Amino acid sequence: MTPSIIDRSTDPRAYRALRRKDPVFKRLIDVFGRPSPFDWHDGGRTGRSLFAAMTLHIVGQQISAVVAFRIYDRLAAACGGLPTASTVLSLGAVRLRETGLSTAKVSYVTALAEAQVSGDIDIEEMAKLDDATIIAELTAIRGIGLWSAQTFLIHNLARPDVLPSGDLGIRRAVALQWQLGELPTAKAVSDRAQGWAPYRSYAAALLWRSLAPVGAESDPKARAIAAEHAAPS
Numbered sequence: 657m658t659p660s661i662i663d664r665s666t667d668p669r670a671y672r673a674l675r676r677k678d679p680v681f682k683r684l685i686d687v688f689g690r691p692s693p694f695d696w697h698d699g700g701r702t703g704r705s706l707f708a709a710m711t712l713h714i715v716g717q718q719i720s721a722v723v724a725f726r727i728y729d730r731l732a733a734a735c736g737g738l739p740t741a742s743t744v745l746s747l748g749a750v751r752l753r754e755t756g757l758s759t760a761k762v763s764y765v766t767a768l769a770e771a772q773v774s775g776d777i778d779i780e781e782m783a784k785l786d787d788a789t790i791i792a793e794l795t796a797i798r799g800i801g802l803w804s805a806q807t808f809l810i811h812n813l814a815r816p817d818v819l820p821s822g823d824l825g826i827r828r829a830v831a832l833q834w835q836l837g838e839l840p841t842a843k844a845v846s847d848r849a850q851g852w853a854p855y856r857s858y859a860a861a862l863l864w865r866s867l868a869p870v871g872a873e874s875d876p877k878a879r880a881i882a883a884e885h886a887a888p889s
Contacts, residue, residue, distance in 0.1 A: 661704070662783055664694040664814045670855040674862070677851055680833050684862050693861035694814040697721070701728060706779045707772060708732075708739050709812045710794070713804045714764045715757065727756040731765075741772035764799025771797050783813055810857045819856035821846040829863035 671690045674681040702708035715731065716724035734755055735743035744752070744765055752762045771777045777793050785793070787809055794805040806820040820826060822842035830848065831839050840848070852859045 662812070662814050664692070666690075666692050666694065666858075667816060667855070670816065670858040671862075673855055674852065674859060681859070681862065684833065684866055688862060688865045691861045691865045693810055693816070693857040696811040699725065701725070701732065703738055705738050705740075706782060706808075706812055707741055707768070710768060710779060710800070710804075710808055711739050711744070711765055713808055714761060714768065714799060717761070717764075717799075717804065730755040731757070741769040744769040745773060760799070764797075767798040768800065787815055787818060810860065815857060817854040817856045819846065819849045819852070819860050821849060823860075825867055826860060826863050829866050833863070833866060 671681075671685055675685055696702075696709070698709070698712060702712055711731070712724065712728050715728045719727075731744075731752070732739055734747055734751060737743075749762050749766070752765065753759065757765065768779075772779055777797070782790050782793070790809060790813070791802065791805045794800045794808065795802060803820050803822055806818050807823075809815040809818045810820075822845075827839050827842070827845055830836065830845050834848075849856055849859065
């Protein structure tokens with residue numbers, strides 16, 4: 657099946673709206689510009705395959721991007737190319753473990769592949785579904801939590817109004833930029849972000865970007881660091 661083509665173009669109204677909504681965003685935009693929330697920093701590893709992209713999200717849980725890419729590359733090599741549900745299942749638990757996946761992540765990647773093969777989900781066609789349905793379908797799979805589903809919506813389906821409020825980077829950025837004095841809870845971030853709709857993905861991109869030094873956009877390594885999100889605490 658040919659994967660859906662995802663429109664990754666940005667909405668020029670988004671950052672104009674955020675500037676009007678909060679002076680903090682006006683300042684951040686003046687300093688950091690208008691980052692695209694839909695950039696997917698995978699080095700071309702997953703192509704247009706949404707299954708491969710979600711596999712990389714799972715592989716990358718709680719580890720650095722460098723280590724995640726190394727393990728994913730070994731997994732792709734074992735699959736003979738871009739991972740698919742059938743090739744992942746054909747490897748079995750032992751060979752999956754040999755790629756560097758933890759025992760837990762072997763079970764998570766296997767669960768995703770089983771859901772795809774059984775027809776419980778059709779991840780390559782998820783672009784046709786609304787955000788809430790996608791989150792419900794993905795989080796029903798063992799090992800895929802809300803954070804992974806939300807970052808998949810932003811980076812792989814280019815959805816404009818998603819804020820991973822449990823993301824540690826987002827919480828740190830909110831604490832810093834609004835001078836809160838302490839790390840806000842995920843609920844506090846979510847409540848604050850209600851007024852940022854319908855452009856919460858853009859707000860997330862700007863908050864993540866604010867964690868990297870000014871000028872980092874010219875440095876590929878710094879861009880990767882800025883794009884590496886901390887999993888929810």
